Amino acid sequence: MSNIEQPVYLEEKLEEIYDSGRLDYRSKSFPTWCPGCGYFSIVEGMTTAMNNLSIDPDETVVVSGIGCASRFPFFVNTYGFHTLHGRALPVATGIKVANEKLTVIAVGGDGDAFAIGGAHIPHAARRNVDMTYILFDNGIYGLTKGQTSPTSVLGFKTSTSPFENHDAPLNPLMMLLSYGAAWVGQAYAGHPHHLAKMIEQALAHRGFSYLHVLSPCVTFDKTTKTYKNLGMSVRELPEGHDTGDIMAAMAQARITDTLALGCYFKELRPTLGDGLSDITRRAQGKEKDNLRKHDKPKKSRTNSATKVPRRRAAV
Amino acid sequence: MARAQKKSTDIQIAICGSAGDGTIAAGDILKRAMAKAGYKVIAFDVYPPEIRGFGKCISRVRISSEQTYSLKPLSDVLISLDDSHAIPHVVEVRDFGAVIYEDTPVSMVPEGAHISGHLLLTHLPYGVPFRELSEQVTSSARSRNIAAVGYLAGLYGMPRDVFYGVISDKFSAKPASLTQINIQAFDAAFEVGRDTFRLDEGHLNPPPSNARNGDLMMMSGNGAIVRGCMDAGLDAFFGYPITPATTIMERLASELPVKGKTMLQTEDEISAISATIGAGYAGVRAATATSGPGFALMSEMMGLGAMAEVPAVIFVSQRGGPSTGMPTQTEQSDLNIAVFGSAGDSQRVVLAPTNVEGCYKCAGKAFEIAERYQTPVIVLLDLYLSNRYEAVELPAKNPFKENCSKPVGKLKKDQTYHRFEITKDFISPRAIPGDKGYRHVVTGLEHDEKGRPRDQTHQKMSQKRHEKLLSVPRLPNINMSKRFGDKGKVDVAIIGWGSTFGEILEAMIVARTEGIRCAAMKVVLLSPLPLEPINALLNDSREVLVPELNYEGQFANMLTGATGRSVTRLNRVPGTPMHVQDILDEIRRLAGKKPGKAKGRKRLAAE
Numbered sequence A: 001m002s003n004i005e006q007p008v009y010l011e012e013k014l015e016e017i018y019d020s021g022r023l024d025y026r027s028k029s030f031p032t033w034c035p036g037c038g039y040f041s042i043v044e045g046m047t048t049a050m051n052n053l054s055i056d057p058d059e060t061v062v063v064s065g066i067g068c069a070s071r072f073p074f075f076v077n078t079y080g081f082h083t084l085h086g087r088a089l090p091v092a093t094g095i096k097v098a099n100e101k102l103t104v105i106a107v108g109g110d111g112d113a114f115a116i117g118g119a120h121i122p123h124a125a126r127r128n129v130d131m132t133y134i135l136f137d138n139g140i141y142g143l144t145k146g147q148t149s150p151t152s153v154l155g156f157k158t159s160t161s162p163f164e165n166h167d168a169p170l171n172p173l174m175m176l177l178s179y180g181a182a183w184v185g186q187a188y189a190g191h192p193h194h195l196a197k198m199i200e201q202a203l204a205h206r207g208f209s210y211l212h213v214l215s216p217c218v219t220f221d222k223t224t225k226t227y228k229n230l231g232m233s234v235r236e237l238p239e240g241h242d243t244g245d246i247m248a249a250m251a252q253a254r255i256t257d258t259l260a261l262g263c264y265f266k267e268l269r270p271t272l273g274d275g276l277s278d279i280t281r282r283a284q285g286k287e288k289d290n291l292r293k294h295d296k297p298k299k300s301r302t303n304s305a306t307k308v309p310r311r312r313a314a315v
Numbered sequence B: 001m002a003r004a005q006k007k008s009t010d011i012q013i014a015i016c017g018s019a020g021d022g023t024i025a026a027g028d029i030l031k032r033a034m035a036k037a038g039y040k041v042i043a044f045d046v047y048p049p050e051i052r053g054f055g056k057c058i059s060r061v062r063i064s065s066e067q068t069y070s071l072k073p074l075s076d077v078l079i080s081l082d083d084s085h086a087i088p089h090v091v092e093v094r095d096f097g098a099v100i101y102e103d104t105p106v107s108m109v110p111e112g113a114h115i116s117g118h119l120l121l122t123h124l125p126y127g128v129p130f131r132e133l134s135e136q137v138t139s140s141a142r143s144r145n146i147a148a149v150g151y152l153a154g155l156y157g158m159p160r161d162v163f164y165g166v167i168s169d170k171f172s173a174k175p176a177s178l179t180q181i182n183i184q185a186f187d188a189a190f191e192v193g194r195d196t197f198r199l200d201e202g203h204l205n206p207p208p209s210n211a212r213n214g215d216l217m218m219m220s221g222n223g224a225i226v227r228g229c230m231d232a233g234l235d236a237f238f239g240y241p242i243t244p245a246t247t248i249m250e251r252l253a254s255e256l257p258v259k260g261k262t263m264l265q266t267e268d269e270i271s272a273i274s275a276t277i278g279a280g281y282a283g284v285r286a287a288t289a290t291s292g293p294g295f296a297l298m299s300e301m302m303g304l305g306a307m308a309e310v311p312a313v314i315f316v317s318q319r320g321g322p323s324t325g326m327p328t329q330t331e332q333s334d335l336n337i338a339v340f341g342s343a344g345d346s347q348r349v350v351l352a353p354t355n356v357e358g359c360y361k362c363a364g365k366a367f368e369i370a371e372r373y374q375t376p377v378i379v380l381l382d383l384y385l386s387n388r389y390e391a392v393e394l395p396a397k398n399p400f401k402e403n404c405s406k407p408v409g410k411l412k413k414d415q416t417y418h419r420f421e422i423t424k425d426f427i428s429p430r431a432i433p434g435d436k437g438y439r440h441v442v443t444g445l446e447h448d449e450k451g452r453p454r455d456q457t458h459q460k461m462s463q464k465r466h467e468k469l470l471s472v473p474r475l476p477n478i479n480m481s482k483r484f485g486d487k488g489k490v491d492v493a494i495i496g497w498g499s500t501f502g503e504i505l506e507a508m509i510v511a512r513t514e515g516i517r518c519a520a521m522k523v524v525l526l527s528p529l530p531l532e533p534i535n536a537l538l539n540d541s542r543e544v545l546v547p548e549l550n551y552e553g554q555f556a557n558m559l560t561g562a563t564g565r566s567v568t569r570l571n572r573v574p575g576t577p578m579h580v581q582d583i584l585d586e587i588r589r590l591a592g593k594k595p596g597k598a599k600g601r602k603r604l605a606a607e
């Protein structure tokens, strides 16, 4: 993970962008974000990852909720659905159920995910919907101009916590690990190369992959999750970290004074789509059994609830 | 049956017992057998919200040779399987009707607890030892309910073989001996009933020989919704359990996978509607079903469906509200939220079938409309309609169209796709994810024709979303409204919606026999209202009556708002269907005939 420390030069970057072909994955819309917002590097990371994986943009849907983060679908050149505050995951689940072939990516902010949308995350994770959820965590409500969020740090002063925030922040990584997410990782907007790699891994994973991206809100957070503070607290996962070991992943996720970047945990298990195919198989097998059972016997019909052939009453 | 004359049949049987007596099962056997025998049947069960314990169950079955539209307020026969529950219902038996009850010696029950002491002078008592009959032939009292049905069948001379078929179907999943035992209990009681003195009035005549030869199906409103969904090719259903909508989800859970389709139980109703909208956006036919409390949770997403122009079908079976209200009682009080409930001007289509057959048609049509108009379509039912059974005849050929989406044209070179293009009929050609070269973003933000967020387009796009729905009232192959009764000028017009229309029709038919010039109109399309036929009827009528099962007069308010015509309201919220008599009294009063007991009261208090 050497590129974490690698500085980025504009000239090199432009050259690289033109050469790579990943501009094809950028939409023509100019992002509405504040200059310096961490979210820009998530767009860069996403287009890089999609380009590297040669994902077909016509077969891809990016679904979002509401928030600064959720403006994301407008800036990538795929199909997009900008839904309601907190509802990206269930909408994305519906899309995936409707068309298993699509690459489905859900994005959103920390408020969108863990406040209003909190009820949906465990279920997308436990069902193992084959999609990628990228969470833009700035520890604040950006779009509504700087209120406290479920990941705001203790002591944070915002417009809704003028006397400091007293509500302990959630630990999203711990939550996702215990919800049964099949791929859990963390990246930092200040390390765009690593971020792009993590997005690539998350997209490539078959099953529900969750990438937590630490990203500063340069406009409304001048004190807590700034580039300076985050830059000092991020670290690599320990060498030899076993991504198959849920306890090791949780042990890392519990450490919050420093923040480890990388893939914490991954496992392959049946997805929602696999489950649905299995249900269909069983239903169709069972249906045949039923028919067999009802084929031979007496004068009675199949399925009691349905057809009643009209017969003259024997009176 | 020797005494059968060329007369029509119209009898109603009520079976009352406590949960665990097999009351509902007995009613089920009776209604299925009678439908099989070729009668028209309407049946409705009332059961307690609690699963355990000894709550009251009543099953009412109306058996007739002519089409009827509702249950009768008075039954011809009451069968008591539990006197403590049945006693209050004795007054719902007509004069010279029969009360059939367990022949327990009066000395064995506390004073006042025996039903025989509560019969009116005009009732015919039939004490029958159901328990003993069951025990004699099956050495268990468990078939007591079947014995009760057998006795009734014998009393009326009902055709026995149809009962055998229905009983063996009912127990087909159980060991064969159980079918045998129950048929024996049925037979034993049948013979006792046959040899009993019978009433002259209200006996069973053979079903009319002109009955059509199509297949009659005994089906509940929710069952018809399921059939409509399946015939319309529903691809994905998302739901969260809630009475009285749950049975739709349960049936689809076993039927959809057989066709390779999906039923997914979501974590809540917000998720259910979100996934439905997601699946609709991705281009398949998707639906959800709920009741008032769940529907309230869905309202924000309804607005997104309207704004982002995504097809979705939402079945809402109403129950008593607000809040958890009366979960096992019927009501029509979610009309406001169905038509208006969401942020902003959230245009949508609302359909309300009035009977079981209508449930089938509206369910299937809802998918066509949702797809064609790219908008959420709500189908409003209520507990009474969801759970009531009617013998219906469904079309032999699947009447529903497959793909009604407006297709996208070929794009010229360098031409970009405009998802929300304003066309002549205001409906935009629709591409779905996976279509090559039509990539776009849809959003709940106001947007321009390309789908890009823009506030300045709000006037124009609001107009688009409004105008595109204006042709819905004129869609073919479905009655968006229908007028019955007298043509031309009338003294009283009764306008209704949903399940209450059955009672309205019955009341109107009686009023006409009394010489009152009147007409009834059912309004199936509640948003956007079919104003042309409604106004035509209003212009024809001196008085307008709007009976509905809600306290605030939600439909009356809508009618007055849309037409400027003030109407007489009849609002009741007893949790049970409207009484035909109440409607009739109002019609008489408005027509200037001898005023009924509802004298001059505009709004009748709940019972």
Ligand SMILES: Cc1ncc(C[n+]2csc(CCOP(=O)(O)OP(=O)(O)O)c2C)c(N)n1
Pocket: A066, A067, A068, A069, A070, A085, A108, A109, A110, A111, A112, A113, A136, A138, A140, A141, A142, A143, A144, A149
């Ligand atoms: C139902 C609803 N409630 C509230 C809002 C207002 N709202 C919009 S975005 C937002 C918070 C966004 O915060 P977050 O999800 O962290 O995203 P960020 O802007 O920080 O990227 C809120 C409260 C809304 N749009 N919808």
Ligand code: SF4
Pocket: A032, A033, A034, A036, A037, A038, A039, A068, A069, A138, A142, A143, A216, A217, A218, A219, A220
């Ligand atoms: S308000 Fe904050 S989160 Fe939103 S765009 Fe600006 S910097 Fe980014």
Ligand SMILES: [Mg+2]
Pocket: A067, A109, A110, A111, A136, A137, A138, A139, A140, A141, A142, A149
């Ligand atoms: Mg945020």
